[in-house]
Amino acid sequence: MNPKPFAFEVTARQGRARAGIIHTPHGIIPTPIFAPVGTQATVKAVTPAQLEELGVSLVLSNTYHLYLRPGAELIAELGGLHRFMHWPHPILTDSGGFQVFSLSETRQVDDDGVTFRSHIDGSRHRLTPELAIEVQEKLGADIIMAFDECAPPYDRAYNERALERTHRWAVRCLEAHTRTDQALFGIVQGGVFLDLREKSAQFLVSLDFPGYAIGGLSVGETKGEMHAVLELVDGILPEDKPRYLMGVGTPQDIVNGILRGVDVFDCVLPTRLARHHAAMTRNGRLNMMNAVYARDPSPIDPQCSCYTCRNFSRAYIRHLIVAREMLAATLLSIHNISTLIQLVNEARDAILTGTFDQFAAAFFALQNQSNV
Template sequence: MDSNPFTFECHATDGQARAGVFHTPHGPIPTPIFAPVGTQATVKAVTPAQLEELGAHLVLSNTYHLFLRPGPDIVAEMGGLHRFMNWPHPILTDSGGFQVFSLTSMRKLDEDGVTFKSHIDGSMQRLTPEISVDVQQKLGADIIMCFDECASPYDRDYVERAMHRTHRWAERCQQAKTRPDQALFGIVQGGVFPDLRQQSAEWIAAQGFPGHAIGGLSVGETKAEMNHMIEVVNAVLPPEKPRYLMGVGSPEDLIHGIWRGVDIFDCVLPTRLARHHAAMTFSGRLNLMNAVNARDPRPIDENCGCYACRHYTRAYLRHLITAKEILAATLISIHNLYTLEELVRQARQAILEGRYQAFAENFLANYRPQPENKSRPA
């Protein structure tokens, strides 16, 4: 294997938007890219063959959940995540930090790590930077993440403390990592505070990571605040390395993120919406449970080339939903994932052709976003 199996090539830029390729041991990742989330080593309701057909190149799995069940040793014994879940292409694992810190009443934080209560059986568990890296090395993903502390975005004192702890933990993650066939990404924190975001980006960029992630966004701040933080961070992060915006996946957020120089996205949104009967389209969301669809012979989207839209009507999908057939979740998930993969494919082509601004403006002019929750702490 090449001494450095991870290289990033930028093939074109259009403003801050860029089209490139991130090379990994399990194949190239064309960027910008959206990664479906396979939390427990499976993208819910969708098979790997279906993911390949809809054009996915990268899948994310969750360290926290696989740490608890079935456990990293079992995954390692089965040949690692790629063999375990039968996905031969690149895989990214998060560190478990976001899930642990979301267990507000079930965890205790200290400088060394976090002790938390399992949501499965109530047992007490422990994650530290070293344990997180060890688990991810046993899982065997191509891209792994530093263990970080994701703080509420508006509490400046806490955000600053969490940022510095994230930096200290990043150093420990680097020291713990031993596998050369995995790329460890550092994570930028700092809430909604531009000076903290800049400070964190500068520190993380100086550590020599092969790629960088932007964490702590899409956690309650406004869209405008999120986009501003992306701008601040990407003005600092080195352009020769990939940038990953963690946990963001609505169509308009992908468009804005790409516009500001983001390369990699992931989110549970497309499959979660599918299980709640909502379809994503280039014009907005469609609730397939609505009675108006009962006799509608059209596909979800007449301009969509996914398996569901090529073969099934809105009437059939609504029937599956009302009959509580699990095929509904599969077909709508396929459509939603295809929609986001097609969106980043079109965005990439627009960048290569030097017309991304026009592409983005046209998309946003025709897209109806969901109402934004504008409440924020005083």
């Protein structure tokens, strides 16, 4: 392990886009970065060795799921999440708040915390800010999240209540946090309401977190509303702290986020699409079940250098899908993750060389051509 404490440095800028390095006890994270999601201590259908080959430097795991199964105590007993899932590089865990609040039919919220029923067996549980931190400390991720309440984006009254609760919980999370080898991020909330987002960002900055997440986006709002929120908080959040846009992972959203000062992205999209037979490309998504690919000898994306595209044809991928072979999900997941990793790497290189404006313009021109 690298004994250097958590730190962030910006190494280059172009406009609001920035390239940087996050230092963690388990290694560096070059930014901008995309983190595949390993909800249950595994990125679905992909091994840690395959992730390393793809150049992945950060993965995300989910506190809610690991708390319920197999339990944080067991993971701690077996050496922590890094050893448990055989991933020696940086890990980020969310607080479980988004998952709990998505259980709208089975949870009850009060100022102290949330009572909910497990989606696995219906058992009753109580999650508080203190417990969310305790679980994440036992898991041992490098970057952990404050417990927050994610409200429906257009419900003003709900967002006002949830924001006050999120801010009180942020203070309690800071007070409960004891591990000096973990960086605890605050989460900016407030729905689509810019005044609430401003209030949230300013309050959390006053608490001096080592980094800040932007939550409650990509949950039904328009792209214009998302961009307005990002532009607002970009002007408030400290320049010397990393910004993490939670749960956002389309190529278009990633480039738009980088343009607006975001450093870290995560999403289940690449592996979820793979399990539904879809391939991500710069030109849009391909349904690999389509009969047009049955005799196609070309790779999924001739511009892609991933293991899948170097070795297998569209015809083979379609055959695996039709035959219901598990390898289909693995090969598509490798390709989809690689597509996003290559995208952020190219964006980073463009920022470092002062050509990001041209990179973004060419990217969006390709998107426009694909939509014609």
